Amino acid sequence: MLRVEEACELLLHRAPPRRVERVPLEDALGLVLAEDVHAPEPLPAFARSGMDGYAVRSADTLGATREQPVVLRPVGVIPAGHPREAELAPGTAVAIMTGGAVPPGADAVIRLEEVRVTPEGVLVFRPVPPMENVAPVGEDVREGELILEAGHLIRPQEINLLAALGILEVPVFARPRVGILSTGDELVPAHQTPGPGQIRNSNSPGVAALVRAAGGVPIVLGVARDVTEVIAGMLREAAGCDLILTTGGVSVGRFDVVREALTILGAEQLFWRVSIKPGTPVCASVLEGRLVIGLSGNPAAAITDFDLLVRPLLDHLLGRRRLGLRAAEGVLDQPVLKTAGVTRYLRARAYNGPDGEIRLDTSMAQRAGVLSSMSHANAYAVVPAHAGPLPAGARVRALLLDDADVFVPPPRGDV
Numbered sequence: 196m197l198r199v200e201e202a203c204e205l206l207l208h209r210a211p212p213r214r215v216e217r218v219p220l221e222d223a224l225g226l227v228l229a230e231d232v233h234a235p236e237p238l239p240a241f242a243r244s245g246m247d248g249y250a251v252r253s254a255d256t257l258g259a260t261r262e263q264p265v266v267l268r269p270v271g272v273i274p275a276g277h278p279r280e281a282e283l284a285p286g287t288a289v290a291i292m293t294g295g296a297v298p299p300g301a302d303a304v305i306r307l308e309e310v311r312v313t314p315e316g317v318l319v320f321r322p323v324p325p326m327e328n329v330a331p332v333g334e335d336v337r338e339g340e341l342i343l344e345a346g347h348l349i350r351p352q353e354i355n356l357l358a359a360l361g362i363l364e365v366p367v368f369a370r371p372r373v374g375i376l377s378t379g380d381e382l383v384p385a386h387q388t389p390g391p392g393q394i395r396n397s398n399s400p401g402v403a404a405l406v407r408a409a410g411g412v413p414i415v416l417g418v419a420r421d422v423t424e425v426i427a428g429m430l431r432e433a434a435g436c437d438l439i440l441t442t443g444g445v446s447v448g449r450f451d452v453v454r455e456a457l458t459i460l461g462a463e464q465l466f467w468r469v470s471i472k473p474g475t476p477v478c479a480s481v482l483e484g485r486l487v488i489g490l491s492g493n494p495a496a497a498i499t500d501f502d503l504l505v506r507p508l509l510d511h512l513l514g515r516r517r518l519g520l521r522a523a524e525g526v527l528d529q530p531v532l533k534t535a536g537v538t539r540y541l542r543a544r545a546y547n548g549p550d551g552e553i554r555l556d557t558s559m560a561q562r563a564g565v566l567s568s569m570s571h572a573n574a575y576a577v578v579p580a581h582a583g584p585l586p587a588g589a590r591v592r593a594l595l596l597d598d599a600d601v602f603v604p605p606p607r608g609d610v
């Protein structure tokens with residue numbers, strides 16, 4: 196059966212081109228720059244005092260000593276935000292606040308704590324070297340400097356830097372728009388009380404949340420009955436999406452008609468069934484150039500399919516460096532008695548053991564039909580197909596969800 200890595204390859208190979216868009220700075224957090232960004236102006240844009248004190252001409256302070264201080268005549272105050280045009284005359288000092296513009300003529304600032312203000316004037320007890328406590332124009336960023344390269348992730352510190360330079364719109368890789376279509380005659384909207392044999396459609400809000408958390412924009416397309424033509428019609432009309440996710444109807448049952456709907460639409464099937472448990476019957480097709488990924492209907496299986504196959508695709512479209520979940524080595528707390536012909540992705544709680552190693556507690560329910568145990572997991576423990584029973588203490592690959600608050604130790608053998 197197709198391995199996860201092979202399925203990912205096929206999906207990445209047929210991924211839509213990354214869209215680049217300019218977004219307001221306040222919407223750019225977590226996105227990746229699509230182009231280099233250069234500074235349109237220097238930072239700071241004026242020579243700025245780094246301290247509360249007095250701006251002086253350093254030449255005036257030459258020869259000052261504790262016993263023989265230089266006396267400078269005070270000539271007012273420069274608060275931050277209130278620059279002064281007038282040149283500082285020789286023999287004078289002007290009080291200046293942190294962030295204030297150092298006036299023409301002045302070339303240094305002496306801290307308030309180091310001077311004495313007397314009726315005679317401001318006493319300076321040592322020579323103040325040129326540029327002391329002065330941030331010259333462009334000290335932080337030179338005009339025209341390459342500040343952030345294409346591919347750089349925008350975090351809060353980048354938002355601050357861009358705002359400081361007045362860059363209020365940035366070119367980023369756009370959030371993929373992901374259509375979500377749930378299929379199943381048994382589904383009613385989550386706000387309705389299910390009738391006999393019916394269930395609430397939890398996959399639509401659940402998968403929408405997965406998309407949003409992974410950086411995409413979910414577009415909930417609604418629910419389709421298990422009728423080939425109905426599903427085909429809804430897939431055909433799904434406009435404005437970069438890719439489409441369906442849930443349910445991909446197994447072998449009489450009403451599992453998602454693949455049939457794709458076939459009558461003339462879609463090209465990339466794969467059906469991947470070595471993932473839960474979530475084996477996942478399928479992918481290309482419909483009029485657009486990827487349609489059919490996630491398994493069992494909510495826990497849909498989540499696992501998403502984490503393994505859709506997440507790397509969204510990471511790629513968002514221009515991120517790491518595709519998919521963070522991988523590490525973990526040590527099983529419990530034995531795994533049941534292995535399968537497909538790779539099992541066990542729900543696990545990852546935590547650091549006494550020696551800092553990642554331990555994996557897999558004691559929660561693992562059946563595909565159980566959803567609640569997903570809420571106790573912050574990782575997957577990967578049990579390869581045909582691995583045979585594994586004892587407690589066996590080392591396996593762990594895939595860590597974002598909330599897995601564990602220190603990832605370096606691979607064994609490293610210093």
Ligand SMILES: Nc1nc2c(c(=O)[nH]1)N[C@H]1C(S)=C(S)[C@@H](COP(=O)(O)OP(=O)(O)OC[C@H]3O[C@@H](n4cnc5c(N)ncnc54)[C@H](O)[C@@H]3O)O[C@H]1N2
Nearest residue numbers: 377379395396397398443444445446451474491492493496
């Ligand atoms: N004879 C076989 N039967 C099944 C096989 C098989 O190989 N042979 N595979 C099983 C496996 S494994 C899985 S996983 C499921 C997957 O089937 P589908 O992906 O086609 O999903 P459905 O049958 O439509 O639904 C499965 C399950 O999930 C519930 N569901 C569906 N949609 C939603 C939703 N939007 N919100 C909440 N719950 C949903 C649905 O009611 C079913 O209980 O097939 C096995 N069968």
Ligand code: MOO
Nearest residue numbers: 473474475496563
């Ligand atoms: O895919 Mo089913 O959930 O593999 O058990």
